[in-house]
Amino acid sequence: MKIDRRDFLKSLSAIGVSGIIGSSEKVFASEDLSGYPDRLGMLTDLILCNGCRLCEKACKEAHNLPPHKKPLEDESVFEKIRRPDDKFLTVVNRYTNTDNEEEPVYRKVQCNHCDEPSCVSACLVGALKKTPEGAVIYNEDVCIGCRYCMIACPFYIPAYEFDDPLSPAIKKCDFCYDVRIKKGGIPACAEICPVEAITFGKRSQLIEFATERIRKNPEKYIDHIYGEHEVGGTSWMYISGVPFEQLGFDMNLGIKPSPELTRGFLSAVPLVMIIGPALLAGIRAFTKNREQNSEKSEQKES
Amino acid sequence: MKIIQGIIIFIFAIFILAVSLVGEDEKNNEANPLATKTNTQNGEKPEGLIFNKGSELTEPVGYPHKIHFDIMEDCKLCHRISPEIETPSCDICHEDPYFNVPKTTVQPQKMTEYFIFNKDSKIFDPVTFPHLIHFEIIGDCKTCHHHHDPEHVTPACITCHDATLDYENIEKPGLKGAFHRKCMGCHKEYDIGPVVCVDCHKKIE
Numbered sequence: 401m402k403i404d405r406r407d408f409l410k411s412l413s414a415i416g417v418s419g420i421i422g423s424s425e426k427v428f429a430s431e432d433l434s435g436y437p438d439r440l441g442m443l444t445d446l447i448l449c450n451g452c453r454l455c456e457k458a459c460k461e462a463h464n465l466p467p468h469k470k471p472l473e474d475e476s477v478f479e480k481i482r483r484p485d486d487k488f489l490t491v492v493n494r495y496t497n498t499d500n501e502e503e504p505v506y507r508k509v510q511c512n513h514c515d516e517p518s519c520v521s522a523c524l525v526g527a528l529k530k531t532p533e534g535a536v537i538y539n540e541d542v543c544i545g546c547r548y549c550m551i552a553c554p555f556y557i558p559a560y561e562f563d564d565p566l567s568p569a570i571k572k573c574d575f576c577y578d579v580r581i582k583k584g585g586i587p588a589c590a591e592i593c594p595v596e597a598i599t600f601g602k603r604s605q606l607i608e609f610a611t612e613r614i615r616k617n618p619e620k621y622i623d624h625i626y627g628e629h630e631v632g633g634t635s636w637m638y639i640s641g642v643p644f645e646q647l648g649f650d651m652n653l654g655i656k657p658s659p660e661l662t663r664g665f666l667s668a669v670p671l672v673m674i675i676g677p678a679l680l681a682g683i684r685a686f687t688k689n690r691e692q693n694s695e696k697s698e699q700k701e702s
Numbered sequence: 703m704k705i706i707q708g709i710i711i712f713i714f715a716i717f718i719l720a721v722s723l724v725g726e727d728e729k730n731n732e733a734n735p736l737a738t739k740t741n742t743q744n745g746e747k748p749e750g751l752i753f754n755k756g757s758e759l760t761e762p763v764g765y766p767h768k769i770h771f772d773i774m775e776d777c778k779l780c781h782r783i784s785p786e787i788e789t790p791s792c793d794i795c796h797e798d799p800y801f802n803v804p805k806t807t808v809q810p811q812k813m814t815e816y817f818i819f820n821k822d823s824k825i826f827d828p829v830t831f832p833h834l835i836h837f838e839i840i841g842d843c844k845t846c847h848h849h850h851d852p853e854h855v856t857p858a859c860i861t862c863h864d865a866t867l868d869y870e871n872i873e874k875p876g877l878k879g880a881f882h883r884k885c886m887g888c889h890k891e892y893d894i895g896p897v898v899c900v901d902c903h904k905k906i907e
Contacts, residue, residue, distance in 0.1 A: 450886065452899050454825075473900055586869055594899075595886070596879025601872045609872050 439515075439534030439635065440581070441603035442590060443610050444508055446640040446647065447620060448597035451478070451492055451506035455589035455598065459490045459510075462579050462588035481648060484509055485559040486571040490589060495647050505640070507647045508589070508598070511536060511557045511573035512627060513635035516657035522552035527570075534603060534635040535575035543570060554631050554653050575635070603635055610639050632657030747771055813837060819881070826903035846884060 453472045460467055465487055470477065478494035490510035497505050513536045520528045520536065527543040530536050545568060550558045561568040576587040585591075590600040599606060607628055614621040620641050627637035631653050638644070645651055751765045771777065817831045837843065847856040863877040875883060885902075889895035896902050 448883065450897075454899075457825075473898070586867060591867060594878060595882045596867075596875050599869075599872050600867070601869045605872060 436532045436534065437604075439532065439603050440575075441513075441534055441601065441606045441635040441637060442587070443599045443601075443606040443625075444636070444638045445597045445599070445613075446505055446507055446638060446642070448595045449492070449506045449508065450595060450597075451494055451504070452594060453477075453492050454592045454594060455490055455508060456488060456492060458588040458592035459573075460488070462576055463489060463574075465489070482509075483559075484511075484557055484572065486561045486563075489571060489573045493648065495642070497642055498646065499642070505642050505647060507638075509557075510589075510636065511575075512555055513573075513575055514554075514631055514657070515633040515635065516631070516659055518552040518554060518631070518658035519549035519558060521659035521662070522548040524548065531577065533575075533577070533581055535577040535581060536572075537574050537577045538570055538572065540567075540569045552658070554650070554658055603637075606637060610637065614639060629655040631655070632660070820903070823903075823906075825906060826899075827906055829902050845888075 457468065457472060459465075475494075481493050482488070482491045484491055490508060492506050492508050495505045495507060497503050513530075513534055515530075515534075517528065517530055517536045520530055524546060525542050525544055527539045528536060528549055529539070545560075547558075547560055547570070549570060550556075550560060558570045558572045560570055575581060576585070579585075580587055586600045590598040599609065601609070607625060610625045610628075614623055614625075622640055622643060624644065625637050625639055626644050626649055627634040632655065638649070640647060748767050751767050753763045753765055754760060755762045770780075774780075813834050815832070815834045817833050819829045819831055820826060821828045836846075840846075843856045849862065859880060860877055863875060863880040864871075865877045867876045885895075886897050889897050
């Protein structure tokens, strides 16, 4: 069968286009992580939290981290807004309540355990993983220390042990996955919270519970559950009586999972890598044949 | 020296006697007029009682007490049994005798004076909760003992609130949460009593 150059190029481009369209749809379906039905979650009620910082203490004990240097009653830590780091996997910050200056609002910060975590999608070696229970966990043995997860995280949570030159690792809240969840326990911070401002349970139930609580006290709560839809949904959610913007929450993250922003482009990369060389090799083979033919005919003529 | 000791003891004894006499006088003065009427030693019963004096909507109601006794012949049909007083006046147990609002079925005399909580904590010492003082200030058991059924007017907190967190049942606060929310909520609302952790919980050194 004789194929001329035009037909060859047409068929190649047709294969390429169908490949890109077909495969990108497939990728969206297979990497959709919102499907774990019974995944767990946490709900922090910022109206109830009174800033005792026992959650910080319990977290440190559960993860064998060095204890607090200053006593928990020392309020000087609240003077600046802190971020979780390699020694504090969770921190409590204080914000002034503009409506009632006598009653400040305390906000606990930790990994939010996104339903579609950008740290997991950014990790080159699969050191980070979203478990069916909802926790985003980290495997130190696989990590190569590239710290892409730190850049990818929309909440700036993963921290790196910069002071450990020999075996540095990423440190972040792991939902007490190894030490408690696997054994049927509940995370240390939720267990110790004296006012039960942190409720642990199935994510779907927590959303119902939070909605009900807001519905019953519309004058007390802001009608929003932070984390229900932010970056595609997170396992850790917040309800508050003060607008979330005033408490350092990023309200501009959108409801689209962060990995979706790069997924379309990244899924095209392998196709380009396969089709590109094949296409060029085909063109080369075609033109080489023609060159040889013309050379032969030239030789015959001469 | 023995003489001086004897004098001191004597003075002390007189002092105690005087205080107890004064105390009795005060008790008699403070006693409820209704209660004194029904508990008179010579068995005298009030002829009639006038209820609902304070109402702005309706006029006071005259209650023919003696006629009722003559018909029923048993005080205990109305005056429930109490170990201390045979025929207690309504307002000893019921907040408002005219509107019959139940106050408590537990006599204040029988209430536990102190409770000791948080005995197992590794961080804090146990907390002593002055139960009777709280009752005396608040005066209404239902402020804390909420959601009760008529049979069980003052159920213990642990009857409903579980000591260990059950994450299958997140609607109801656990025992720890219930305590802290109730204590601190009230203390904050009325700006009285401790709200900082170490005011109630002494740290284990």
